[in-house]
Amino acid sequence: MKKLISLLVLVLVAASFTGCARTVKTCDVEDLDGTVVCYDEKLEQYAVEEGATLVINVDNDSFGNALVALWDETHPEHAGKVSFVNTGAAGSTDALAVQTTEYPDITMAIDGEVSRNVTHLLPLDTMLANLVKANSIESFYKAGNSTEVTVYAPMTYDGMAFIWNKTMLTSLGLSTTDADGDNLPDAFDTWEEIFALATSWKTTRPTYNGNPVKTVFPLSLGETWSGYMTLSSAGWSIFATGDATKPGYDDPKFKAAFEFLLAAKDAAIDTNDAGEVLAASNMGWRWDGVLNDQSAPFGLVGTWMDPAGAAETNNVEFVISPLPTYKGNHLTPFVKTKGFVINAYTEYQSAAHEVMRLIYSLEGFQTMVDNSAYAPSLIDGSALTPELDENSVQAQMQKAFVYNYPEPFYTMPNNKTKKGMDSVYYPFISNVLSQIWDGTKTVDEAIAELIELSDAAIAVDNAG
Numbered sequence: 117m118k119k120l121i122s123l124l125v126l127v128l129v130a131a132s133f134t135g136c137a138r139t140v141k142t143c144d145v146e147d148l149d150g151t152v153v154c155y156d157e158k159l160e161q162y163a164v165e166e167g168a169t170l171v172i173n174v175d176n177d178s179f180g181n182a183l184v185a186l187w188d189e190t191h192p193e194h195a196g197k198v199s200f201v202n203t204g205a206a207g208s209t210d211a212l213a214v215q216t217t218e219y220p221d222i223t224m225a226i227d228g229e230v231s232r233n234v235t236h237l238l239p240l241d242t243m244l245a246n247l248v249k250a251n252s253i254e255s256f257y258k259a260g261n262s263t264e265v266t267v268y269a270p271m272t273y274d275g276m277a278f279i280w281n282k283t284m285l286t287s288l289g290l291s292t293t294d295a296d297g298d299n300l301p302d303a304f305d306t307w308e309e310i311f312a313l314a315t316s317w318k319t320t321r322p323t324y325n326g327n328p329v330k331t332v333f334p335l336s337l338g339e340t341w342s343g344y345m346t347l348s349s350a351g352w353s354i355f356a357t358g359d360a361t362k363p364g365y366d367d368p369k370f371k372a373a374f375e376f377l378l379a380a381k382d383a384a385i386d387t388n389d390a391g392e393v394l395a396a397s398n399m400g401w402r403w404d405g406v407l408n409d410q411s412a413p414f415g416l417v418g419t420w421m422d423p424a425g426a427a428e429t430n431n432v433e434f435v436i437s438p439l440p441t442y443k444g445n446h447l448t449p450f451v452k453t454k455g456f457v458i459n460a461y462t463e464y465q466s467a468a469h470e471v472m473r474l475i476y477s478l479e480g481f482q483t484m485v486d487n488s489a490y491a492p493s494l495i496d497g498s499a500l501t502p503e504l505d506e507n508s509v510q511a512q513m514q515k516a517f518v519y520n521y522p523e524p525f526y527t528m529p530n531n532k533t534k535k536g537m538d539s540v541y542y543p544f545i546s547n548v549l550s551q552i553w554d555g556t557k558t559v560d561e562a563i564a565e566l567i568e569l570s571d572a573a574i575a576v577d578n579a580g
Contacts, residue, residue: 280434
């Protein structure tokens, strides 16, 4: 039976001020019973209990196999004692509440999942906690560590960036010159230029690979995570004050954002077979088609997707970049992080820390970027920064994320179990975007209804 107990803080032997040699702490394996965590300063690693076996949960088989190989190489005396399972990309820690002892010892999680599962997670030992905090970007560290206790180690960005099909644009006779080096074609580094292109295609749509190009950029109105980019077009940010009860829907910049949406509709940026502007109900998640079917020259791509594989399969060249500007404003899609946590019910707390230490190391980060499309999330100048090819997907993603907006993690002041995003953003925004796009409500009418609904939701969710 795996045990849930408090993490013991081990006292370091202090150095003498008289010049005597400092006593270096080592770990006596026989003293480890699965509930004690011991960092061996001489070996610079955590002790591993006799007979310990552990399971890592990841969302990528290649990454999982590589982590197991890294463990076996680092600890040949414990080779074969660590394995992995792949349970997919989202909701990785939610099963802890019901599976507890059956769940993997170390789990890859999205930062937003952590706060609602914190009682099932093991606090990290001081040495590892300090290492994580010192190398993490503060906003992403706080997104997964909502209390003073460190349970989450952010490792990679989880977000979306702009992607354009260089091969497709070239085939259509359009310029792809990037003289300023921002990874955007100079001819299309603003949305005004992209809208002008869509407008020029209203009457005569070009063909690519024998098919008419119906879409310039497949706006997403039904999938509100990627749809946030639209709302940022006038410089608005949700929860800009850091208060989960104040989403900012009454901000003039929020209203101004719908000028972008209506300009996109007027330009016919997204049409059906008859050349008519798509209805909002048909504008959900369609980003995979940009990669796999080359359905549009411009789109969004997520860190969990495989643009390199799609490029090789289709013999095309994709480029990843920040989103173009609109009226001088950079659109800012959401970005969050994925990282690792330790199951509080693990039978081997010290060995689990050693796995975590190995994952959150230079070798671990290098293993991640070499075996996935994930871009490392670290402070500038971190000694844990892995080597990246400057033209790699990860390197391009990192440049793009300069303008992304960390998904807010703020919770209701009187109810810490309820996130502001879950109260006032996700339940309502798709309807607002759809109403304005389809013309069933004016911008003012839609915003007024949104404020009324969100205020009511806040009153209920903040009741405590």
